[in-house]
Every structure is written in structure tokens, then in C-alpha cells.
Amino acid sequence: MKIATYNVNGVNGRLPVLLRWLQEAQPDVVCLQELKAPQERFPLKEINDAGYNAIWHGQKSWNGVAILSKGYEITEVQRALPGDPEDIQSRYIEAIIDQIVICCLYLPNGNPYPGPKFEYKLAWIDRLKKRTDELIKMDLPAVIIGDFNIIPTPFDVHKPERWENDALYRIEVRKAFEKMLKKGWLDSIRTLFPEEKIYTFWDYLYKAYDRDAGIRLDHVLLSPYLSSRLKSGGVDRHVRGWEKSSDHAPVWIELEKEGKQ
Amino acid sequence: MKIATYNVNGVNGRLPVLLRWLQEAQPDVVCLQELKAPQERFPLKEINDAGYNAIWHGQKSWNGVAILSKGYEITEVQRALPGDPEDIQSRYIEAIIDQIVICCLYLPNGNPYPGPKFEYKLAWIDRLKKRTDELIKMDLPAVIIGDFNIIPTPFDVHKPERWENDALYRIEVRKAFEKMLKKGWLDSIRTLFPEEKIYTFWDYLYKAYDRDAGIRLDHVLLSPYLSSRLKSGGVDRHVRGWEKSSDHAPVWIELEKEGKQ
DNA sequence: GAGGTAAGAG
DNA sequence: CTCTTACCTC
Structure with a gap:
């Protein structure tokens, strides 16, 4: 089973690239x-035509997450990260597909640091931690x-010294990520390529x-x-x-069939 | 000599279609x-690469007119319709190409009727009349x-009865057009196709x-x-x-070489 | 830089 | 509907 993630940065503007x-x-x-699309503007028809069924949680202008599947039934578990009923941002959707719990997330950016957006990010990570501990x-x-x-680490960024006070790299969030791994979660890409420079995002600016x-x-x-x-x-x-293209690249893993192990 | 007109509805957004x-x-x-482009954002390089030289009069956001020519020198005569120095809208540019005076115009839409925009249209037509009489x-x-x-006539619109109070069809502007023809100007497309329904514009809305x-x-x-x-x-x-595509289609005529007649 | 929104014009 | 501009976010 091949499972992928792709921050599309606008699902409608990105449709040709996504389908390709x-x-x-x-x-x-x-x-x-x-997705950057309200619930009713998710391009379901085109996704279906490509052979995928889908569940999604849209939002006007920002955020929005979806899970697509080809040939497997999608059973939605929840469309919000538990722990804050006031949080109305569409950043989390969870489903069971082929007996696996798939937790699709778009974690807050958190910039600028310091500030309320960074605090929101930390609180969001706390809630995620609770869910993943469960x-x-x-x-x-x-x-x-x-x-x-x-x-996650200095090895995951081109010039670490420039990022010390960026919410993506602040020590608090790196520590939180590390703590999740310690609980038992495997960073699959880093495990597969322990020595390689691997990036998944390049800024649109400055020919990054x-x-x-x-x-x-x-x-x-x-x-x-x-x-x-x-x-x-x-x-x-x-x-x-x-x-x-989006400023992110797709990331994927392949799992052995369950019977095989 | 083949002479054409094309309302591109945004020369930069339309560039692939225009070049094609x-x-x-x-x-x-x-x-x-x-053109819907300020003077400095006219895509001269791409137009040149397609084999055309050009003169143009741009304007931010709206209007804007240009004359392109392949293989003929363009001698600009004026870049405003005479008669109102206060009028700063880029709607007229005139040049001599191969001994022919080319008057390229984008006449005001004039909607809604009645109102100041319609009055501006009528005044603009008056000024045009003076120039063309000359x-x-x-x-x-x-x-x-x-x-x-x-x-120009009920024959030039899908459903005339719906247009009676539209500035494009108001009796005042049709009369003015007719008056120009009476002065000696030939409506070349209608002359070539006296019996055919001919349209040059179809609204983006309602699958027109x-x-x-x-x-x-x-x-x-x-x-x-x-x-x-x-x-x-x-x-x-x-x-x-x-x-x-633009909401307009290109319109063209071909003139016999001068020696031939 | 490239998504999204909104308003104004057509 | 589809242009434009100006603004906001990442």
C-alpha cells in the first residue's frame, strides 16, 4: 500500500499538477x-474521474485537508483534532482505510515568533500529542x-543558523516532535534515508x-x-x-502487505 | 494587405491566445x-518575437489600445481622440501604415443608460464624428x-427586444453610427455579408x-x-x-494592393 | 512568488 | 464569467 502526502497550496489552482x-x-x-477551498468547491468530479474517492474538510481561503483513496473504502473517524471545540480551522481529518488509521494534518505555521500564532501552534501540538498518545x-x-x-533537526534545513527564531524550527517545536518519536512513532523518511539531505518544501521566492x-x-x-x-x-x-507547482513536493511511503510480514 | 481588430480583454492574460x-x-x-495594462507592461518583447512592431497607449486596469504591424513601418499620428484635453482614457490611437490612416478605437461602453457614462459615450462619438468627417x-x-x-442594427443582435435600453443598442448610438456611414464610411463586414447573422462578441456568462x-x-x-x-x-x-479566450473574436478585412485597382 | 479574497468594470 | 488591482497569508 502506497500512502502519500501533498500540500497542494490551493487544490483548484493545482488540479492539473495534482492529476498529473x-x-x-x-x-x-x-x-x-x-486546499484553500470551501467545502462546496472541492473538485470531487475531477478527483473521481482520476479513480479516487475522497473525504475532505474545506475552509474558505485557508487550510483545508483531504484524504483520497483508490480502491479502498474510506471510513471517516473525525474531521477535527479533539481538544478545542473553539478551533474552527480545517487542519485535521482522520479516517480508517484498509484497517489503518490515517491521520492527515496541516499543523499551524506559527509565525511570527513570538506571538499568538506561535502559541496556537504549541497548543495544537499539545492536542495532537494527546491524540497520538491514545x-x-x-x-x-x-x-x-x-x-x-x-x-525536525538542523540536518533538515539548508542554513539552520538563519532559522533559530522561525516558528518552523524553534526549539520548542523540535522538542515536541522528538517527544512524539520517543513515544514510538517512526519518522519513516528519515529512517529510510538516515544520511541524506532531504527536503520537501522550497520557497517560491529567491529561486529556492x-x-x-x-x-x-x-x-x-x-x-x-x-x-x-x-x-x-x-x-x-x-x-x-x-x-x-506547489511550493511543497509530494512525500510517500510504501507498506508491505499485511499478510507478508 | 490584411487588417484586423481584436479586443483582447487583457493583453497579458491573453498573450498565448493572441500569439496563437x-x-x-x-x-x-x-x-x-x-489592453488593461499600463504603458510599461505592454508585452513588446513577445509581440516583437512574433514578428510585429507596435505602438500602444496603455492605462492601468482599463482600456488601452495598440496597433501592430508586420513588415510595415508604423508612423504614429496621435494617441488621443482630439476634442477633449480632459479625457485621459486610453481609447484611441492613430497611425499611418503603408499610406493608409489607421484609426484604432475602443469606444466607451456607456452603460448604464441613462447616466453620465452614457453621456460620455455620446460626447466621445461626437468627437469621433468630427475626426472622421475631417x-x-x-x-x-x-x-x-x-x-x-x-x-448597428436589430440584425446584429440575438434578441433585439432585450437591448432597447442598453447603451450598446440605444437608438442614439445606432443613429450616430448610421450617420457616419451616410458620410461615406463603408461597414466592410456587413457589405461583404449583407444577409448573414454576424457576431463579434459573446458574453462570458450564460454560455452565450x-x-x-x-x-x-x-x-x-x-x-x-x-x-x-x-x-x-x-x-x-x-x-x-x-x-x-477573450469575449470578443478577431475581425479582419483584406485590401487589394493599391496598384491592382 | 504564488495562492487565496474582494471590489469594480465589462 | 473573466479581466484587472490591492490586500492578506505563507
Whole structure:
């Protein structure tokens, strides 16, 4: 089973690129972030025509997340991260697909630091921690996947020294990410490529992609139960070079069939 | 000599379509309207690369007119319709190309009727009348060409009864157009196709092009001196069906070489 | 730089 | 509907 994440930065503007990539990569499950479309303007018809069914949680202008699947039924579990009924931003959607809990997230950016947006990010991470601790405790096969807006280590950024006070790299969020891993979640891409520079995002500005001035923000975390099934993975970084591409590249992993292990 | 007019509705957004049509139609002279670009953002390089030189009068957001020519020198005569120094809208540019006076215009829309915009339209037509009377008096070979925003007759609109109080069809502007023809100007497209329904504009709304709910707004008027050289003409209406097309279609005529008559 | 929104014009 | 500008976010 191939599971992917792609921050599309506008699902309608990105549709040609998204469909081209789906056709090429043929993932079984795709988590999308930054739909930037209200619920009723999700391009379901075109997604269906490409062979995918979908659930999504839209929002006008910002955020918005979706889970797509080809050939597997999608059973929605929830469309909000528990812990704050006041939080109306569409950043989390959770479903069960082929007996696996898929948690698709678009974690707050948090800039500027310091400030209320950074505080919101920390609070959001706390709530995520509670949810993911539960999943671990319940011993479920689960995937936490999406745009974390967290650069996990100095090795995951072109010039670490420039990022010290950026919300994507602040020590608080790196520590929180590390704490999740300590609980048992596997950073699958880093595990597969322990020594390689791997980026998933290159800014539109300053020809960041041409200079490979990127950062690693999009992650696929596997619960202990699933970790042994990790077969392969990667970043489709060439997609970032396509015409009218998102500033993120798709990230994917492949899991061994359950019977095989 | 093939002379064309095309209301592009944004010269920068329309560039792929414009270049494709230029390549296909190979006009010698092209009058453009609704550049919707300030003077410094006219895409001269791309126009030059397509083999055309150009003069233009831009304006931020609205209006804007240009004259393009392939292989002929363009001698600019004026870039404003005489008669009102207060009028700063870029709606008129005049040049001599191959001994012919080319008057490229984007006549005010004039809606809503009644109101100051309609009054401005009538005043603009008055000034145009003065200028074109002069050209007739001087016996010059001249072409008045562009988007007149005038539906000349009931035969030039899908459903005339719906347009009685529209500034494009108001009796005042139709009368004014008729008066120009009486002075000696030849409505070349109508002359070539006296019996046919001919439209040059189809609204973006309500699938107007699919329903062929169009109107005839773009005209090519020939001075008496030139009328005998009229060889052929037409509307490239298929261009209106292209992806990302303008709401207008290009209109063109072909003149016999001067020696030939 | 490139998405989104909104208003104004057509 | 589809242009434009100006603004906001990342």
C-alpha cells in the first residue's frame, strides 16, 4: 500500500499538477493539505474521474485537508483534532482505510515568533500529542501524515543558523516532535534515508528550488505496529519543478502487505 | 494587405491566445483594444518575437489600445481622440501604415443608460464624428477600426427586444453610427455579408457562445477612397471557442494592393 | 512568488 | 464569467 502526502497550496489552482502526479505516482492513499477551498468547491468530479474517492474538510481561503483513496473504502473517524471545540480551522481529518488509521494534518505555521500564532501552534501540538498518545496506547496501526510545519533537526534545513527564531524550527517545536518519536512513532523518511539531505518544501521566492535551499516539513510517522511493514519511501521532488507547482513536493511511503510480514 | 481588430480583454492574460491567433491568421496590421495594462507592461518583447512592431497607449486596469504591424513601418499620428484635453482614457490611437490612416478605437461602453457614462459615450462619438468627417473631407485612404461598442442594427443582435435600453443598442448610438456611414464610411463586414447573422462578441456568462447569443460590436469602416479595394473579410469566431479566450473574436478585412485597382 | 479574497468594470 | 488591482497569508 502506497500512502502519500501533498500540500497542494490551493487544490483548484493545482488540479492539473495534482492529476498529473496522481497518474504518474499511482498512490493508494493521498493526504492533501492547504486546499484553500470551501467545502462546496472541492473538485470531487475531477478527483473521481482520476479513480479516487475522497473525504475532505474545506475552509474558505485557508487550510483545508483531504484524504483520497483508490480502491479502498474510506471510513471517516473525525474531521477535527479533539481538544478545542473553539478551533474552527480545517487542519485535521482522520479516517480508517484498509484497517489503518490515517491521520492527515496541516499543523499551524506559527509565525511570527513570538506571538499568538506561535502559541496556537504549541497548543495544537499539545492536542495532537494527546491524540497520538491514545493511538499508541490502543496499539492501533496508524499513520500521522501531512505538513507538520516542523523542521525536525538542523540536518533538515539548508542554513539552520538563519532559522533559530522561525516558528518552523524553534526549539520548542523540535522538542515536541522528538517527544512524539520517543513515544514510538517512526519518522519513516528519515529512517529510510538516515544520511541524506532531504527536503520537501522550497520557497517560491529567491529561486529556492534551483538553489536547493529547501526544508523538510512534510512527514510520515508510523505507529510501532506498522513500522515493521515499511518497505520504501521518498520525496517526488521533480514535481516541485513542474510548471505551476506547489511550493511543497509530494512525500510517500510504501507498506508491505499485511499478510507478508 | 490584411487588417484586423481584436479586443483582447487583457493583453497579458491573453498573450498565448493572441500569439496563437497571430501565427494562424498572419495579419499585416492588427488593432488591439482593452489592453488593461499600463504603458510599461505592454508585452513588446513577445509581440516583437512574433514578428510585429507596435505602438500602444496603455492605462492601468482599463482600456488601452495598440496597433501592430508586420513588415510595415508604423508612423504614429496621435494617441488621443482630439476634442477633449480632459479625457485621459486610453481609447484611441492613430497611425499611418503603408499610406493608409489607421484609426484604432475602443469606444466607451456607456452603460448604464441613462447616466453620465452614457453621456460620455455620446460626447466621445461626437468627437469621433468630427475626426472622421475631417478624414473624409481630406479624401484620405483611412480605416476606422476597433471595438465600437455599437450594435448597428436589430440584425446584429440575438434578441433585439432585450437591448432597447442598453447603451450598446440605444437608438442614439445606432443613429450616430448610421450617420457616419451616410458620410461615406463603408461597414466592410456587413457589405461583404449583407444577409448573414454576424457576431463579434459573446458574453462570458450564460454560455452565450455555445448558444450563439452574440452581438456585433467590432467594425471596420473604410473611407470612400479605400472602399473599392475591399477584397475579403470575416470574423475568426472559432478563436472565441479557444481556452482562455477573450469575449470578443478577431475581425479582419483584406485590401487589394493599391496598384491592382 | 504564488495562492487565496474582494471590489469594480465589462 | 473573466479581466484587472490591492490586500492578506505563507
